[in-house]
Amino acid sequence: MGSRPSVSVVITTFNQVEFLKAAIESVLGQTLLPQELIVIDDASTDATPEVMEDFARQNVCVRYVRLPDNRGMQFTAQYGLKQARGTHVAYLNHDDVWLPRHLEVLVGALERHSGNVMAFGRYRVIDERSRVLVKEVREPLPSSSMLESLLLKRIIVQAPRAVYRRQAALDVGGITHWTGDWVLNCLLAARYPNGIVQVPECTIAFRMHSEQSYTRTEELRAALLEASDYICDRLSPAQQMLRPRVKAICHLHSAIAFWQSGKWVQAWRCLCTALATDPLCATTSDFRAAAPRTMIPPLAGCLVRRMKRTIQLWKNGWKQDRNGALYKHQQHQFAK
Numbered sequence: 001m002g003s004r005p006s007v008s009v010v011i012t013t014f015n016q017v018e019f020l021k022a023a024i025e026s027v028l029g030q031t032l033l034p035q036e037l038i039v040i041d042d043a044s045t046d047a048t049p050e051v052m053e054d055f056a057r058q059n060v061c062v063r064y065v066r067l068p069d070n071r072g073m074q075f076t077a078q079y080g081l082k083q084a085r086g087t088h089v090a091y092l093n094h095d096d097v098w099l100p101r102h103l104e105v106l107v108g109a110l111e112r113h114s115g116n117v118m119a120f121g122r123y124r125v126i127d128e129r130s131r132v133l134v135k136e137v138r139e140p141l142p143s144s145s146m147l148e149s150l151l152l153k154r155i156i157v158q159a160p161r162a163v164y165r166r167q168a169a170l171d172v173g174g175i176t177h178w179t180g181d182w183v184l185n186c187l188l189a190a191r192y193p194n195g196i197v198q199v200p201e202c203t204i205a206f207r208m209h210s211e212q213s214y215t216r217t218e219e220l221r222a223a224l225l226e227a228s229d230y231i232c233d234r235l236s237p238a239q240q241m242l243r244p245r246v247k248a249i250c251h252l253h254s255a256i257a258f259w260q261s262g263k264w265v266q267a268w269r270c271l272c273t274a275l276a277t278d279p280l281c282a283t284t285s286d287f288r289a290a291a292p293r294t295m296i297p298p299l300a301g302c303l304v305r306r307m308k309r310t311i312q313l314w315k316n317g318w319k320q321d322r323n324g325a326l327y328k329h330q331q332h333q334f335a336k
Helices: 017-028 048-058 073-083 102-111 146-151 166-171 180-191 217-232 239-260 264-277 279-283 285-293 298-315
Strands: 007-013 036-041 062-066 088-093 118-127 132-137 162-165 196-208 318-320 326-328
Touching: 007 017, 007 073, 007 102, 017 036, 017 048, 017 088, 036 048, 036 073, 048 062, 062 073, 073 088, 073 166, 073 180, 088 102, 088 166, 102 118, 102 162, 102 196, 118 180, 132 196, 146 180, 146 196, 146 239, 162 166, 162 180, 166 180, 180 196, 180 217, 217 239, 239 264, 239 279, 239 285, 264 279, 264 285, 279 285
Parallel strands: 007 036, 007 088, 036 062, 118 196
Antiparallel strands: 088 162, 118 132, 118 162, 318 326
C-alpha cells in the first residue's frame, strides 16, 4: 500500500509545564513511535523552555519551537501542521495523555484502506492527579452519515483523539478556527464521506483540572456560530439544509457553557435562541442536556458535579485513608 507511514505528533503548549511532561512521556512511550514530536510553545513564561531543552537533548525525535509572542492555540496548531513532515499528523493537548497503543491502533486503522483520511478512538477522563473519573466514555455509532454525526455534534471528536493524513488535513485548510478540530473533521467528512474511521478502543485520557475555565463563553459562542457558517458554506446545497439545526445545536452547547460559568441569564437566552432558530431542536439529546441545567442555579449545579465526581472516584477504586488523602489501587492503570 505504498511507502511506510510516518507520524508527526504536534503538542501545543502554554504555561502547563507539569502536565506537559506527562503528555510528552505518553508520546515517547507509544508502541508505534512517531517520526517526530513537535512541541510548539506559545511564549510560555514558566519553566517550559528549560524542560523542553532537556527533552530535546535526550530524544532526537523531539523538536522544540518557541514562539516570541503569544498567538493562541489556533495559530500554534496550524503552525505545527505546516511544520510537520510525516505522512500522518496527530495532535495532543499539553494536559492530556495518550494510552500506549494510541498511534499503533489509529495509524493501523488508517492504513487498512488508502481512502481513509482520519481515524479516532474512544477516551477516558482523568483529574489533575491522574485519577480515573470515567474509565471509558461511550458514544454512538454514526446514525446516518459521518458528516451529519460530526456536523450536528452527535459525536464530538477533539483533535487529540484522532490521527489524520497530513495532506488531506492541509487540503481542507487545517486548523482555521478556535473550534478548528470541529471544522477540520466536518470538512474531511464532506470531502471523504467514507474516509473517517471510528475505532472501538480507548486510546486517550482527557484531563479535567482547575486551570480549565469557562470564562470565555461569549467568544466560544461567537466562534461556534462563525465556524458553523464556515462549514455550511462549503457543503453541497442539500447538506446546507442542515444549517438551522447546526446553529441551534451551537446555541445549546453555548447555553451549557454559560451555565457552567455561572451566567444563568445568558444560558437561558441561548436556550431560547436555539428554539427560535430550529424549534425541532427540542427533540435532540443536546436540548435534553441543556434544558435541565438551566432549571437550577449554576452554583447548585457545581455542587452536584463535585458530588458526582467524588462518587465516580469511589466507583473506580479510590478509597480515603484516615488523613483524608485519596489513593489508588495498583490494578487501576492508564494502560490496559
